[in-house]
Amino acid sequence: MKLVFYNGVNEIGGNKILLEDKNTAVFLDFGKSYKEHTKYFEEFVNPRSVHGLKDYLELDLLPPQISLYREDLLEMYQKEEPKKFQKLNQQKQNIDAVLVSHGHFDHVGYLSFLKETIPVFATKETKDVLETYAVIKPSSLENEILYINFPHSLPAPQRKKKKRNFHLIKNFKPFTMKNLTITPIFIDHSIPGATMYLIQGSKNYLYSGDFRLSEIPLSYLNSIYDFLKKQRIDYFLCEGTRITENIVLSEKDVLEKAIHIAQNVSGLIVADYSLADITRFKTLNQVALLTKRRLALPFNYFAYLAYLKDKKIDVGDFSNVVLYEKKKGNLKKWERELLKKYPYINSQEIRNNQSKYLVILNFYQIQELIDFEPNKDSYFLRAITEPHSEESEISEERFANWIKHFKMQGLTEEGKFERVHISGHISGKELEEFISKIKPDVVIPIHTEHPEEFKKLHKNVKIVEKGETITL
Template identity: 30%
Template sequence: MGLVGIRVYGGAGEIGGNKILISTKGTRVFLDFGTSFSAKRRFYGGFIKAKRFRVLEEYTLTGILPNLPGIYREDLLGGLNHLKADEPFVEACIITHAHLDHCGHASFLRPDVKLYAGATATVLLEAREETKTSREPEDQIVQMKDYRDGRVYRRRIETFSTGKRLRIGDINAIPVHVDHSTPSSYGLVLELDEACIAYTGDFRLHGPMHKMTEEFIDRISAEGVDVLIIEGTRINDPSIHSEENVMLSMMSSLRDARGKAAVALIGLLDFDRLKSLISAAEHVGRELVLSPKLAYVIDRLAKRATNIRVPELRSKVLSVYLEPSSSGGYDPEKDYRGWLKKFLGECMDTGVSLVTPEELARQKDKYVFTLCQTEDLPELVSIRPEPGSIFLFSSSEPHNEEQEIEREKVVNWLELLGMRPVHIHASGHASQNEVIGTIERVSPRTIIPVHTEHPKMFQELLGRQGVKSKVVEPALSREIAV
């Protein structure tokens, strides 16, 4: 074993699920601890779900989670004595951004494993948790429940912004912002006594905040990186579509839908896409009606004074959808519960416009009904869009069979209602040329491709460019010595 070891427990030969363990003589740190949706899909789905009391036993058996002692919550370990330990096996986990394939399974980490995350990313994690109907262990990154005594407590998360030095044992970690399809995304520079390691997280160079990624690349180029752990989601895809092109395409599609209903599906955390949709709607004289969940996330960000500018819910171009309760009523006091009851009450108190499905149905060409999850599609039944109305697909591209099935359900609804699908998207991930160009600029000694189904393409493409960096294709849990 070398003085520094790298083990990839998730993200090797798959898109997402990143769990990268960095080990030195005295310190162990995870870079991300995401949900591997491809691993889960092999054993679970539909009615097949893990039992709460043995979720760790099932997930470690199936390889969804690594079989490592001293990292998991004690209240979920049950009889897994080989995984119990008095002291944590790792000191910390650094979350690069709030997408679940990078942070989702941090919910299983024991509370004395310290979590680090961007300040805005932490607000996003909290808001997403608050709006979930499920409260299983898998949904508890921030607010946790100890199933032994029922105690609910908040996990300690230390927040950071770009450039802040995180001293974790003998590892000096420096987060530097990058552009991705969610705010508060970071790459990491790890300064060790023996080596310098850089980790891109998820990044792109064609987005509206591409200068942030340029700053990260400049930083790691100047550092002189020994090992570059780099994402390669689109290493097989040279195409580039900018956010400006997305906005122009949306505007054109909305103009074509004059006199008819317009619905858009965007990612919950993709605020660049939301801004593009707002601009396109303004240009054609429409207002956005936001799903309550999306509006709630915007509201939480605005109130927590993060360093991101979010749309003002009380503006003339935004309204919030007054979703009927399960009984069909609209009274915030009687018909809603939890976060939704509180949020709708705040909207009424502060003058935020609320729009019912009946209003959407009456004035179809006045609004763009904006959804952030496919579960909301049945709401279209109340709106009754006429044939020829448009549906803007503008969430992430499907990367696996499960996402294809989800997309198929959307298409089935649209065909049923006679709506016209229009796919408009710009990826949150670097294109082939952006990935290879980044490696050329940084010129690391060793490259470890993660978050990709095509790791072998790295050697082939770099060879064509005459890049001499050594490509080490990670095998799950096998140590790469530095």
């Protein structure tokens, strides 16, 4: 029995954790580590996809067990780096499955490199999200999650599409993977379809994925506690993104603050939020309704919600939502289809009727403010998390410069954004409650920059390092 932590420890995200027990090997997520990625790359400096695996293996962004990876990518690597290939090929690692906790790219972003035959288990909602991403996100090697374009060495038009081996899971419905019994426990996060996994082999392991308690109905939360109390949790692999924070807020707090702000704005309201976060969309839509505004969404935000709505995912009231037709040189096929199917407005309509709209724009769409011509009566509502890296802090400063230029409201006296946000991650205070309820024997901190803080919550904490293998 062993656990190998390729990524996901002493960092936020990038989870790639290998569990081996009873002759069965499963990966707990296979995500992109943004911490490791940004050591070498930034927005316009990226891994060279024309070389397939080469850059990723050289910079230790992927595990060195090359038997995990797609045949077409291995053939490319063998031709370009025969000596390195031969050396790495001596390390054989067979994988029986990948257990996906949710659809954020720091948990699924490197699935694209794996053999498409490896079974991948996920919720229906996660698969729906990934199908939507496959349409609205730019085509790239890292976005070949549900399908691969094969072989990668050929020009894109000559490649054939292959399906990845996805399996859908159901809440509290155990399934077997060789000699392990695995039970999904659906949980709440800032994206649809998040789940924990209870994995039963020689020992019992609980993998948290990413989660929070604030938006879970008490009756369902108690059912989770009741189920886990009946199990012996030997090892709890537990996320701790916000372990140092003890303030417990809910989306209701976000709604109340946003309404208070919006009711005092006579001009245009512009907001941003994480595209995947349907809970936040519902909040902002409610703000728009209560202040008698229409909610205008650019192509990518609108498509994400419309596609998920078509897949029977609850995205809330869509009657007040309108598509904002951002002027573009060339529209993609899916953008043209949206314009045919849904009513839309342009920048002139927003400019002439600023008090009637709440418009969503992220940093990469902020230039649209030039066409809207907001003024001192307008407000920018920042409904997204604070920056967590030097690069994102620089982007944040640029973002604020746009708001200052148009003399919009929404910045503090220090020039920082007045945020309206709660995290998709559990606070330290709630985590203490969760751990005390389920009573694991050992806690292993993951998805955190402060693993030592767990020692305040539990008497038996095992802190691990990137690349470490622990034998159980």
